[in-house]
Amino acid sequence: MEPEVPGDAVGRRVSIGGERATVRYVGPVPPTTGLWLGVEWDSPERGKHNGTHEGVQYFTCRHPKGGSFVRPAKVSFGVDYLNAVQQLYEINADEVLSEEISISSKKLKWGGVKERSFESLPSVLLSRCEVNGPGADGEIRRTTPNVQWLDLSGTLMSCWEDVAAITEQLDKLEGLQLSYNRLRLPSEPSALCQAFCNLKVLALNSCDLTWPQILNCAPMWPQLEDLCLEENNITELQRPEGVLQPLRSLNLSSNPLVQHTVFSMSALPRLEKLNLSRTGLSDVRFDDAAPGSQTSMFPELKNLNLDHNNITEWCVVDELAKLPSLVQFSCRGNRLVSSDGNPKTANQMLIAKLGQLVTLNSCEIYPEDRRGAELDYIKMFGEEWLKAGGQSQTGTEFTCRHPRYQNLIDKYGAPEEGELKKPEPFVLKNQLLKVTFVFPDDAERKPIEKKLPASMDVQKVKGLLYRLLKVPAADLKLTYTSPKMAGTEFEIDSDLKTLQFYSIEDGDQVLVRWS
Numbered sequence: 001m002e003p004e005v006p007g008d009a010v011g012r013r014v015s016i017g018g019e020r021a022t023v024r025y026v027g028p029v030p031p032t033t034g035l036w037l038g039v040e041w042d043s044p045e046r047g048k049h050n051g052t053h054e055g056v057q058y059f060t061c062r063h064p065k066g067g068s069f070v071r072p073a074k075v076s077f078g079v080d081y082l083n084a085v086q087q088l089y090e091i092n093a094d095e096v097l098s099e100e101i102s103i104s105s106k107k108l109k110w111g112g113v114k115e116r117s118f119e120s121l122p123s124v125l126l127s128r129c130e131v132n133g134p135g136a137d138g139e140i141r142r143t144t145p146n147v148q149w150l151d152l153s154g155t156l157m158s159c160w161e162d163v164a165a166i167t168e169q170l171d172k173l174e175g176l177q178l179s180y181n182r183l184r185l186p187s188e189p190s191a192l193c194q195a196f197c198n199l200k201v202l203a204l205n206s207c208d209l210t211w212p213q214i215l216n217c218a219p220m221w222p223q224l225e226d227l228c229l230e231e232n233n234i235t236e237l238q239r240p241e242g243v244l245q246p247l248r249s250l251n252l253s254s255n256p257l258v259q260h261t262v263f264s265m266s267a268l269p270r271l272e273k274l275n276l277s278r279t280g281l282s283d284v285r286f287d288d289a290a291p292g293s294q295t296s297m298f299p300e301l302k303n304l305n306l307d308h309n310n311i312t313e314w315c316v317v318d319e320l321a322k323l324p325s326l327v328q329f330s331c332r333g334n335r336l337v338s339s340d341g342n343p344k345t346a347n348q349m350l351i352a353k354l355g356q357l358v359t360l361n362s363c364e365i366y367p368e369d370r371r372g373a374e375l376d377y378i379k380m381f382g383e384e385w386l387k388a389g390g391q392s393q394t395g396t397e398f399t400c401r402h403p404r405y406q407n408l409i410d411k412y413g414a415p416e417e418g419e420l421k422k423p424e425p426f427v428l429k430n431q432l433l434k435v436t437f438v439f440p441d442d443a444e445r446k447p448i449e450k451k452l453p454a455s456m457d458v459q460k461v462k463g464l465l466y467r468l469l470k471v472p473a474a475d476l477k478l479t480y481t482s483p484k485m486a487g488t489e490f491e492i493d494s495d496l497k498t499l500q501f502y503s504i505e506d507g508d509q510v511l512v513r514w515s
Contacts, residue, residue, distance in 0.1 A: 003072045013156040015076040024059035036069045078156035080135030123149040131155040134165040141169035148172050154180035164195035179205035190219040203228040218243035237261040249273040266297035277307035286322045292403035295322040308333035317353045328359040343503050352377035382415035436509045454500040475514045482508045
């Protein structure tokens with residue numbers, strides 16, 4: 001007997017062997033007999049075609065091989081919210097007790113389940129559960145009335161109306177995780193704002209969204225302060241007119257942004273934290289402000305992340321110095337190189353150029369670090385300063401390249417001839433780093449210490465490891481740790497980049513794993 005297929009199956013989200021898909025067709029597919037579901041996979045590599053069979057187009061997919069036909073018996077349409085809560089927490093109560101919830105940048109310890117009662121739950125974590133909707137009217141408000149943090153990432157929710165039908169019953173809801181879903185846009189977003197009226201934190205990572213779609217949905221979130229949108233299809237950014245105005249934190253990491261449209265985000269008057277890592281950014285210009293003065297854009301921006309972009313010019317750093325409130329900055333994985341090729345010198349230049357900075361690349365800048373960096377900066381460019389006219393007549397060209405230089409002289413005094421650092425040749429190729437290879441998945445293998453050129457690319461490092469370990473280079477996965485940031489692993493994700501590109505320094509550890 002064929003399993004029953006819902007009457008509104010087309011457009012519904014389904015689970016097939018644990019993978020997520022959207023139903024695009026229900027019906028026969030001649031010459032076979034019986035009922036088929038045509039589905040579009042979230043992961044197009046799972047598919048076989050674009051909805052066509054023997055020349056007949058049954059449905060369409062965005063990806064030419066994103067579709068499949070499957071029998072209803074293999075498909076799950078999921079369960080409602082309360083069924084999912086009961087299945088997960090009554091069966092796995094002991095495991096749940098130790099869980100921690102993470103939504104955007106916030107982490108909260110799980111409250112736990114006591115005596116199988118859900119009324120006191122502050123958080124509900126239903127990530128990858130097959131939740132498809134709210135269930136019976138009013139039951140959520142009665143059963144889990146105190147939920148403040150809800151994780152519905154990777155579920156079977158099909159549209160924003162279904163999400164709202166759950167959240168409108170959670171009067172205390174402040175944080176919502178909806179990553180890895182595919183939600184149909186609401187026909188009347190403003191009609192749903194009551195369902196999200198207290199929402200402060202929202203994560204929509206990997207939801208296949210564009211920026212116009214975000215702006216379309218934004219009227220639903222009148223109080224939103226923290227919005228995480230990693231790995232979507234966000235390219236050209238438009239000004240958020242009349243929406244998202246309370247936003248304090250915005251994460252656009254891993255989106256292929258059109259870089260000059262980033263300035264439209266300055267229309268967010270309260271924005272304090274902006275993550276633009278892995279967005280292809282190469283240039284930043286605040287043309288409203290002269291070198292050394294402050295821009296009127298992003299007046300509250302305190303924390304900026306530009307890790308793993310294409311920034312190569314120091315003038316970009318001088319532009320960032322125009323931000324009036326910037327105190328935390330991260331720019332790992334860019335090609336900002338000093339004349340001596342030493343990453344430590346490059347960090348000193350960043351500290352010297354960004355006078356208000358308190359944290360660089362997640363490391364606190366102590367007063368002695370700043371003093372040393374600024375004095376070295378004075379010496380490093382002192383000869384150039386003297387040639388440009390020195391104290392009496394510093395040229396405009398020099399001031400454009402070194403907007404803070406005069407401030408530093410006012411602070412420490414002019415450099416004397418004997419103190420000046422002569423420009424050194426680029427010595428990156430000769431710079432050797434002492435690196436220790438460790439093997440966290442092989443407890444019996446002893447660490448291996450090597451001295452490697454900073455200019456050595458990762459591909460050659462893997463070749464060296466192949467000779468040492470006899471493990472194919474393609475199977476090796478590398479990360480590194482630094483004593484400066486104990487407990488943090490940094491990914492080494494490109495074979496073509498150098499050790500210097502990843503800011504690997506003398507004394508760092510490279511962690512080697514293989515499949």
